[in-house]
Each structure stands twice: as structure tokens, then as C-alpha cells.
Amino acid sequence: MTRALxxxxxxxxxxxxxYAASVWMNSTWVFDQAQRAGxxxxxxxxxxxxxxxxxxxxxxxxxxxxxxxxxxxGQAITSKRSLVYHAYVTFxxxxxxxxxxxxxxxxxxxxxxxFRVMDMSVMPWAIISxxxxxxxxxxxxxxxxxxxxxxxRDVPKAIIAAYLSFFPVxxxxxxxxxxxxQMQLDLLRTYGAxxxxxxxxxxxPASMPYFFASxxxxxxxxxxxxxxxxxxxxxxxxxGARMLIGSQFGEPLIMWSxxxxxxxxxxxxxxAVGVVERMARARMGVPx
Amino acid sequence: xxxxxxxxxxxxxxxxxxxxLAASGWARSRVGRLAVPALFGITILVLWEGIVRGLxxxxxxxxxxxxxxxxxxxxxxxxxxxxxxxxxxxALPGFLIGSGAAVAVAIAIxxxxxxxxxxxxxxxxxxxxxxxGLAPILxxxxxxxxxxxAAVVVVMVFFPVxxxxxxxxQASERMQADLMATWxxxxxxxxxxxxxPAAMPFLFxxxxxxxxxxxxxxxxAEFFGSPIYGMxxxxxxxVGRLGLDMVWATIAVAALAGSAxxxxxxxxxxxxxFWHPSQRI
Numbered sequence: 302m303t304r305a306l307x308x309x310x311x312x313x314x315x316x317x318x319x320y321a322a323s324v325w326m327n328s329t330w331v332f333d334q335a336q337r338a339g340x341x342x343x344x345x346x347x348x349x350x351x352x353x354x355x356x357x358x359x360x361x362x363x364x365x366x367x368x369x370x371x372x373x374x375g376q377a378i379t380s381k382r383s384l385v386y387h388a389y390v391t392f393x394x395x396x397x398x399x400x401x402x403x404x405x406x407x408x409x410x411x412x413x414x415x416f417r418v419m420d421m422s423v424m425p426w427a428i429i430s431x432x433x434x435x436x437x438x439x440x441x442x443x444x445x446x447x448x449x450x451x452x453x454r455d456v457p458k459a460i461i462a463a464y465l466s467f468f469p470v471x472x473x474x475x476x477x478x479x480x481x482x483q484m485q486l487d488l489l490r491t492y493g494a495x496x497x498x499x500x501x502x503x504x505x506p507a508s509m510p511y512f513f514a515s516x517x518x519x520x521x522x523x524x525x526x527x528x529x530x531x532x533x534x535x536x537x538x539x540x541g542a543r544m545l546i547g548s549q550f551g552e553p554l555i556m557w558s559x560x561x562x563x564x565x566x567x568x569x570x571x572x573a574v575g576v577v578e579r580m581a582r583a584r585m586g587v588p589x
Numbered sequence: 590x591x592x593x594x595x596x597x598x599x600x601x602x603x604x605x606x607x608x609x610l611a612a613s614g615w616a617r618s619r620v621g622r623l624a625v626p627a628l629f630g631i632t633i634l635v636l637w638e639g640i641v642r643g644l645x646x647x648x649x650x651x652x653x654x655x656x657x658x659x660x661x662x663x664x665x666x667x668x669x670x671x672x673x674x675x676x677x678x679x680a681l682p683g684f685l686i687g688s689g690a691a692v693a694v695a696i697a698i699x700x701x702x703x704x705x706x707x708x709x710x711x712x713x714x715x716x717x718x719x720x721x722g723l724a725p726i727l728x729x730x731x732x733x734x735x736x737x738x739a740a741v742v743v744v745m746v747f748f749p750v751x752x753x754x755x756x757x758x759q760a761s762e763r764m765q766a767d768l769m770a771t772w773x774x775x776x777x778x779x780x781x782x783x784x785x786p787a788a789m790p791f792l793f794x795x796x797x798x799x800x801x802x803x804x805x806x807x808x809x810a811e812f813f814g815s816p817i818y819g820m821x822x823x824x825x826x827x828v829g830r831l832g833l834d835m836v837w838a839t840i841a842v843a844a845l846a847g848s849a850x851x852x853x854x855x856x857x858x859x860x861x862x863f864w865h866p867s868q869r870i
Contacts, residue, residue, distance in 0.1 A: 310707055311704065358729075418611035418612075421616065421621075421625040422626050422629035426626060429844070431801060433840065434801070434805045434843050440828040441828055441837075441840070443828075444828055445833075449650065525721065528721065528722060532812060541722070544722050545725065547725065548726075548729070553729070556722075556725055557726070564718050567719065
């Protein structure tokens with residue numbers, strides 16, 4: 302309770318500011334309409350009208366929530382207007398990119414920890430790769446994938462998502478695989494353990510806390526990558542595409558509901574990673 | 590075929606040389622630490638050039654590096670106009686306003702643990718959200734020119750910097766705070782002389798994350814409408830015309846600008862937080 306109270310207070314504050322802002326921003330339109338009709342309106346008449354416009358500049362929270370509810374519960378899940386359907390498309394891309402990012406990140410980390418030359422030649426480029434704005438690559442990856450005859454948008458989206466999500470995994474896994482200290486390594490040497498055995502029995506288990514910590518960052522990055530991959534490319538499925546459609550047809554409510562659906566998806570994914578982490582820790586016998 | 594074979598051999602030679610260098614005493618010197626990744630980068634470029642030429646890959650799929658370099662040299666004025674629009678007008682003001690506001694808010698809520706407890710979890714959550722999705726909405730509000738791009742960047746950099754700055758303000762140790770108290774230092778003196786300097790490593794961590802986000806935000810926002818220049822505009826129109834050499838040229842410039850931005854922040858960090866253990870080499 303003591304933890305929830307401040308959060309709820311801040312949330313209520315945000316909602317209050319939001320309502321005030323939407324009254325202020327949407328009132329321009331109401332005044333415009335009144336002026337054209339040659340009538341004057343008082344604030345008491347303006348405020349209700351700012352709450353229920355069809356194309357508000359800033360929709361008030363209850364409009365967004367009702368649109369969101371419409372999109373989630375008001376449609377059949379397979380309908381093209383259902384947010385669940387679009388969220389599923391985005392989720393699929395996110396998970397593909399996430400898996401690819403983990404594989405690349407862990408693989409590179411293993412090579413970098415094992416071979417000094419990999420560390421020296423590849424690591425600086427991995428860092429530079431993250432300063433390149435990936436979105437710059439997004440439209441091009443799509444065109445190239447198309448030219449190469451890859452069907453659908455899943456693969457290019459997954460590549461973009463993996464590009465963003467491999468880096469946190471890489472950095473944490475390098476730290477994790479290097480975390481066993483000299484004494485532990487020496488002990489395994491006295492047991493006559495081979496390099497492979499040292500890796501499986503010491504380095505890999507030691508890296509797990511680092512690995513799971515990085516997964517939370519990586520899944521968020523992967524979701525951002527997928528949505529960016531859907532944005533600039535004329536995609537018609539997925540939450541990013543919903544935002545684009547809302548923007549092109551001037552339907553703010555579609556944009557806002559897609560944005561909040563993305564936020565909910567992000568929250569669910571982060572919670573899911575946390576649950577997997579707790580299960581893995583319990584299995585490995587780490588005290589919670 | 591000789592192009593492919595030649596470039597693969599060159600790559601292998603480069604890799605072998607790198608392996609020798611990494612194992613030798615050079616690896617510890619500054620020259621060695623620069624030379625090895627540079628050599629690796631060059632071999633990758635040669636490999637790329639050789640494979641594209643040798644296999645006759647269409648420039649619509651992947652133009653060779655020489656063609657991209659030629660395009661960059663041939664259209665410097667266009668690329669410069671894009672950089673000015675996207676980076677100096679969009680990303681940079683947005684970055685300064687956003688991170689400045691985040692630092693100000695962090696200091697403002699510093700005296701209220703209640704607000705911190707409320708804002709931190711929300712800030713952490715929002716920092717993980719796909720905020721780029723706000724781009725179309727902000728373009729609708731602020732119009733097509735750089736103002737909307739700066740606005741997107743402000744929103745994107747605000748939360749990562751805020752979260753890091755709040756964590757940084759809590760970083761000074763109890764003992765240090767007690768020492769300030771025995772000297773009779775006021776709240777502001779403690780803030781200025783102890784807690785702000787102690788927060789700097791955290792702040793720069795947030796600024797580094799924000800620097801890449803700023804470029805992403807500025808470019809994505811241009812996909813939703815822009816004047817007829819800007820890096821995002823250039824990329825989306827040239828992709829439509831299959832002018833992939835120009836797209837790659839813009840990407841190279843974006844990579845260069847992104848790295849320069851990051852490098853600049855690292856330099857300032859080194860100068861400001863010279864006392865921190867991670868800066869002592």
C-alpha cells in the first residue's frame with residue numbers, strides 16, 4: 302500500500318493534466334465552429350464538446366480507453382479492426398527478433414570471450430553499430446528482402462528488431478561469462494576440466510543473472526524495433542501500421558489506441574520475462 | 590570469380606594479421622587498439638566490394654562501397670542540407686531541451702521522496718515503451734518542419750535521462766553526506782558540491798542512451814511528413830525510387846553523425862568525471 306500510493310497519486314496527476322490539456326487543445330475547434338455558425342459559446346458549453354469530438358487534437362483519456370476497449374473486446378479477434386490481431390502480428394515479429402537477437406548476442410559474446418582477436422576487432426564495431434540510427438536501415442532492409450524474394454514482412458521486421466536487441470545481450474553476456482574469478486577457474490583446472498567443461502559448468506551458470514537482466518532491456522528494444530519496422534513501409538498489419546494508418550487518414554483515435562495497445566504489450570512482455578527469470582532462478586537454486 | 594576469391598583471400602590475410610597483432614605486445618598499445626578494428630573494417634569493405642563485383646549483384650540490392658563513396662563525394666551539398674535539417678535543427682535542440690528538462694525535473698523532485706517513489710516506476714516503464722509511436726501525433730500537432738522533429742526527440746530522451754539523473758542524485762554515500770553535515774553545509778551547498786558531481790557518471794550514462802534515441806526520433810518523425818530535405822525524407826524517397834546508393838550514402842552520413850555525437854558526449858564525460866574510477870586508464 303505504501304508503495305502504491307505515490308504511484309497512484311502521480312498517475313492521477315497525469316490524468317488531470319491530460320484532461321486539462323485536451324480541453325485547452327480541443328477548444329480551438331469548438332470556438333472555430335461557433336464563429337462560423339455566428340454564435341458565441343460559453344466555457345460551460347465548450348468543455349462537454351471538447352470531450353467527445355470525432356477527430357480531437359488530443360483525445361481525453363476516456364475516449365482513448367473506450368476506443369481501446371472497442372479494439373480489444375468489441376471485435377472478433379481475427380478481424381482487421383481488432384487490436385488483439387494487430388498486437389499479435391507485432392508480438393510475432395518481436396519474438397522472432399528477440400530470439401534472433403539472443404542467438405547473435407550470445408554467440409558473439411562466446412566468441413569474444415574465447416578469442417582475443419574477436420574481442421579486439423569486432424567489439425568496437427558492435428558499439429559503433431548501435432550509434433547508427435537503425436530506422437535509417439528499416440526501409441532499405443524491406444526493399445532488399447523483397448528483391449531477394451523473401452515473402453512477407455516478418456523476416457525484415459525480425460532483422461530490425463534483432464539489430465536493436467542483440468547489443469544489450471552481448472554486453473551483459475561478456476560481463477557474465479567473464480565473471481567467474483581466478484580462484485574458481487583454478488579449481489576447475491585442478492580437477493582437470495577441459496575448456497568445454499569449464500564453459501558448461503562454470504562460465505555459463507555464472508553468466509545467468511547477467512543474461513536475465515539483459516533480457517528485459519532486449520525485449521523492450523525488440524518491440525521498438527518491430528514497431529519501427531512496421532512504420533515507414535506501408536505495412537498494413539501490426540500496431541506500427543495502425544499508427545501509420547491513423548496518421549494518414551487523420552484518425553487520432555486509431556493512433557492513440559494503437560499507442561496504448563503497444564504500451565500494454567510492452568508491459569506484458571516485460572512481466573513475462575520477469576516470470577521466466579524467477580522460474581529459472583528457482584530451478585537453479587538461487588535464493589529469491 | 591577472381592574478384593570473390595581475391596577479396597576472400599584478402600579478408601583471411603587481414604584476419605590472420607589481426608590474430609598475430611592481438612597476440613603480440615602491440616595489443617596493449619594505443620596504436621594496436623586502433624589498428625586492429627580499423628583493419629577489420631577495411632577487410633569487410635574489401636570483401637563487400639569483391640563479392641558484389643564478382644557475383645554481379647545488382648546495385649538495386651546492394652551497391653558496392655566504391656559506388657557509395659562516389660555518391661557521397663558527388664552529392665555533398667544535398668547531404669549537408671539533410672544533416673543541417675535533421676541533426677542541427679531537429680535532433681540537437683530536442684536533445685538539449687529534453688535532457689535539460691529531465692535534469693531540472695530530477696532536481697525539482699529531489700526533495701520529495703513521495704514524488705520520487707511515484708515517478709520512478711512510471712518513468713522506468715515509460716522509458717521501455719515504444720515512444721517513437723508518438724511521432725505521427727506530434728507531427729500532426731507541430732507541423733512538418735523541424736519543430737515537430739525536435740518535439741519527438743524531447744519526449745524520447747526525457748525519461749531515460751530522468752531515470753538516470755534521479756538514480757544519480759541518490760548515489761552519494763551516507764558518509765559523504767554526513768561529512769557535509771558536520772561542515773554545516775546547507776541543502777544547496779551539498780547539492781552543488783557533493784551530489785551533483787556524484788550524479789554525473791549516471792547522467793552521462795543516460796545522455797549516451799539519449800544520443801542514439803535522438804537521432805532515431807528525428808529520422809522517424811520525418812517519415813510522417815517533412816519539408817523536401819532531411820535524412821528521413823531522403824531515405825524514404827530514395828528507397829521509393831530504388832536509388833539505393835543514395836540511401837547507403839545517407840546511412841553512412843547518419844552513422845558518422847551518430848558516432849560523432851556519441852564521441853563528443855564521451856569526451857565531455859571524460860572531462861567532467863575525470864575523478865571516476867572508470868575514467869582512469
